[in-house]
Amino acid sequence: MIYPQNFEPKIGFDQIRQLLSEKCLSTLGAERVADMTFSDHFEEVEERLNLVTEFVRIIQEEDNFPAQYFFDVRPSLKRIRIEGMYLDEQELFDLRRSLETIRDIVRFLEKDDIEGEDSPYPCLRNLAKDILAFPQLIQKINNILSPYGKIKDNASSELARIRRELANTMNSISRSLNSILRNAQSEGVVDKDVTPTMRDGRLVIPVAPGLKRKIKGIVHDESASGKTVFIEPAEVVEANNRIRELEGDERREIIRILIEFSNLLRPSIPDVLQSYEFLAEIDFIRAKSLFSLQISGIKPALENTQLLDWTMAVHPLLQLSLAKHDKKVVPLDIELTEKQRILIISGPNAGGKSVCLKTVGLLQYMLQCGMLVPMHERSHAGIFSSIFIDIGDEQSIEDDLSTYSSHLTNMKIMMKNCNERSLILIDEFGGGTEPQIGGAIAEAVLKRFNQKLTFGVITTHYQNLKHFAEDHEGVVNGAMLYDRHLMQALFQLQIGNPGSSFAVEIARKIGLPEDVIADASEIVGSEYINADKYLQDIVRDKRYWEGKRQTIRQREKHMEDTISRYQAEMEDLQKSRKEIIRKAKEEAEQLVQEANARIENTIRTIKEAQAEKEKTRQARQELTKFRESMEALASKEQEEKIALKMQKLQEKQNRKKEKKNKDTNNTLSAQELAAQKAKQEAERLASIAPGAMVKIKGQSSVGEVLEVNGKNAIIAFGSIKTTVKLERLERTNSAPQKVDNSTKSTFVSNQTQDSMYEKKLNFKQDIDVRGMRGDEALQAVTYFIDDAILVGMSRVRILHGTGTGILRTLIRQYLQTVPGIKHFADEHVQFGGAGITVVDL
Incomplete structure (x- = not known):
């Protein structure tokens, strides 16, 4: 390409x-x-x-x-x-x-x-x-x-051993430090609220500089203000050294595991x-x-040929830009086929010619890059092997190229490489030089393009190119429409006739003096002015008759639909009539069978009476009366049934007509009702805010709204949080039901119960977040607390260390926000003190 x-x-x-x-x-x-x-x-x-x-x-x-x-x-x-x-x-x-x-x-x-x-x-x-x-x-x-x-x-047995020893050593140091700290606090060497902290990976005690000799040990650091020094007591120096060694062993073992993997x-x-x-x-x-x-992109009907048959195509970037200002793009209808391969678009400046050109280039390029494009579903698109474009001013000081020279250079490349599978897009064809010779060269180039059966879209103001399109097969005129009464562009493309530049009208709208406009009209000649006016009238009349044609087409379509509907109703009526007659025949056949049975019974009676005249005469009279009554009854019933069925069908037709008229008359009220329902739905969604009590439609469980994110909301049903779409929720005034953990929920499957039991067996009541960043530690603690509440643990421990106390503060601030937590405090001094938080659930 x-x-x-x-x-x-x-x-x-x-x-x-x-x-x-x-x-x-x-x-x-x-x-x-x-x-x-x-x-x-x-x-x-x-x-x-x-x-x-x-x-x-x-x-x-x-x-x-x-x-x-x-x-x-x-x-x-x-x-x-x-x-x-x-x-x-x-x-x-x-x-x-x-x-x-x-x-x-x-x-x-x-x-x-x-x-x-x-x-x-x-x-x-x-x-x-x-x-x-x-x-x-x-x-x-x-x-x-x-x-x-x-x-x-x-992850490995060696790592497990190292971390166990590391934890035991840390606990031993913590106990020793807490014992030293209590003694120092009782002697007044250290304040009551001081806790062990971490400096350079070693547990130390903060002490005022004047009292640092009261505690035997190594001074590791001092605060920025100089009012605090951090002392490592002599009793824990060896243990801290051991921690350093174990941490080194831990790093080496982790690297070994990672290398092995x-x-x-x-x-x-x-x-x-x-x-x-x-x-x-x-x-x-x-x-x-x-x-x-x-x-709003779609895949048009793609054909393995050269074709553009687009309906309601939109420039996506222009669409996004105008949408920010609540404006809409005027869609483009364009067609390039074997019979009209090259489209010459004329019309006023700022009328949308260049946008039309760029829309064609961008959408075709997007399509052949595998992207869906914004146009109507009935559009058809083809494949081009190459696309050429000449838009804008390509002046170059370095290459000594003027605007016209750059255009001619592009024309040369296009004529050399284009073929019947090419698409060319040229803006202001022939512009940039003296109009007469520029128009002549442009017409000669256009002739070569047409001979090579190339497809293209070309914008121009030159009259000779418009005449060329009228006189040569394969080239067609198109116009960007302009409202002469409102003096504004309509940004609509109409294929079939050339467009006027509306130069006089635009000059008059801008405010150019009338004498200047009159002089210009005299210079160009009345023939040109009249021809331009005639062209404008043709475009106006075409728009008028196109509107009429569309109206007639719509009415014909409505008439065809009405005729089809009545034909279908007549066919249904004929089918119903045949069905009624069939059922009537079946009932008549049943009556005949009953009559035959009665006749056979009468004959049997006559034979049993041994042919007595009186009884025979009576039997014959009864048989005659029965036959006459059956025939009358069958005839009457058949007529009544047919009449009743026809009456019902007629009533049904009348009801359909009344309903149709009612629907036609009440269109506005239906729209108002829809708007009212939309308003009610908007108010209902607005009422679902954090803190509101809601339930899922069709269910009875009541939960509290914790957060609303777009079309979704996070709901707390007891101790369980879940994300639900807003459209599935409804507001309620009921309070959420308390969950009884001792009662087995009937909706929990055995598989879920087994999974929960296994999770409870494998759950560890301690979590170690030392060395993590604040956000990592909070995420780990969040999952840990959620799992603890889920499996029903009554107490868990969080090992965060002492350090600067920031991690401890962050975790406790989070714990204060969890509703399932009853109480939390420091671990006993013998088991870690302030370096561990014990949480009761």
Whole structure:
């Protein structure tokens, strides 16, 4: 494909790339956006568009697509290809979470195959069919890392031993320090509220400088103000040294574990990298899908030919820009086919010609890059092998090029390389030089384009190009409409006639003196002015008759619908009539059978009476009367039934007509009712605010709203928090029910109970957050407290150390906000003191 290097900026595609990059979850997708290319292969474009279309459906219809962790660990994986290199804790944590995301995405896309059904996302499923998920690697990492990304104590037996000894030594130091501290406090050497703290990794006691000799030990540091020194008592020096040694042993053991895992991972790195390419592709497709939803993009009917048949096409960047000011873009209807390949657009300045040109270039380029485009579903689009564009001023001091020279250079490139599969886009064709010769050269170039059967959109003001379009097959005129009465552009393209520049009208609107306008009209000649006016009248009349034609078409469509409806009703009536007659015949047949039975009974009676004349005569009379009564009854019943059925059908037709008239007359009231319902729904959603009592529609459990995020709300049902869509909630005045933990809930499955029992058996009542950053420690404590409440623990311990006291303060501030906590305090001095917080639940 061939097009100028500055093609993308001129049509605005570089801004599209920027918007797409912002929607990517990681550098994985951002790299794909940067490498996104134009394709002229029909099958490739079709597949790209199908992938995005399917993902748009996932975003609209699915709530559980795994898109939490898109980490780019490819640089880390490439680094550890060297023997001896290893992944650190954070890199290992990112690897595990991203591998789990890849595994979950593959499972999501293959779930219907597993269930024996056809996948609703066949293209995405095909993309994921050969992707490896590495469950063994994930399990191995789970054996090494905790859920919060820290090396587990049981990652190896040696690490478990080191950490046990480290904990015992720390507890011993803590007890010794607390004993020394109490003695110092009783002697008045240290204030009552002082606690042991950490300096350079060693537990020390803060003391005033004047009293530092009262405590035997090593001075490690002093405060910035000089009012406090930090002393390590002699009794704990050796123990602190031992802690340093154990910490060194711990680091070496962790590195050994990480090196061992990296050695295990190294042979699989090429396959893992391939899986990350899949993750990058998913991130890229997701970004394009989100952007498609933002601009209301769709996949038009794609054909493997050169074609533009677009309805209600919109420039996406202009659409987003105007939407910020509550304005709408005027959509573009355009058609380029084998019979009208080149469109010559004329019309007033600032009438939308250049926007029309850029819309065609941008949407076609987006489409062949695999992006959905904003246009109507009935649109048809084709594939072009190359796109050429000539927009704007390309003056160059370095290359000694004027505006006209640059245009001619572009024309030369286009004429040399264009063919029947090319699309050319030229703005102000022939401009930049003396009009007469510029128009002549432009007409000659246009003739070459037409001979090469090239497709294109060209804007111009030259009359000779408009005449050329009228006289040559394959070229067609188009006009940007202008309202001469309101003196404003309509930004609508109309194909079939050339447009007027409205130079006189625009000059008069701007306020140019009438004598100047009169002089200009005299200079150009009355013939030109009249021709321009005639052209304006033609355009105006065409707009008028086009409106009339649309109205007639709508009425004809309405008439055809009405005729079809009445024909269907007549067919139903005929079917009903036939059904009534059929049932009547069946009933008559049944009466005949009853009569035959009566006749046979009468004959039997005559035979039994041995042919007595009197009895025979009576039997014959009874039979005659019965036959006459049956015939009369059958005839009367049949007539009554048919009449009744016909009456019911007529009443049904009348009711339909009355209902239709009523619906027609009450359209406004229905709209008002819909608006009233919308208002009530908005008020209901507004009433669901933090602190409100709500329940899920169709359920009786009452919960409290903790937080509202967009269309979702976080609800607390007792000690359980859950996220629910606002549309599923309703406000209630009832108080939330208290949960009785001793009562077994009838809605909890046995599998869930078994899982909870196993979780309770494996739950540890202590958590160690020393050495973590504040946010990491708070996250770990949050999960720990939630699990403790979930499994029903009555008491847990949080080991945060003393240090500067910041970690202790942060954790206790959080504990004050948890409703399930009854009380928390320091551990007993003998068991850790202020370095441990005991929490009663």
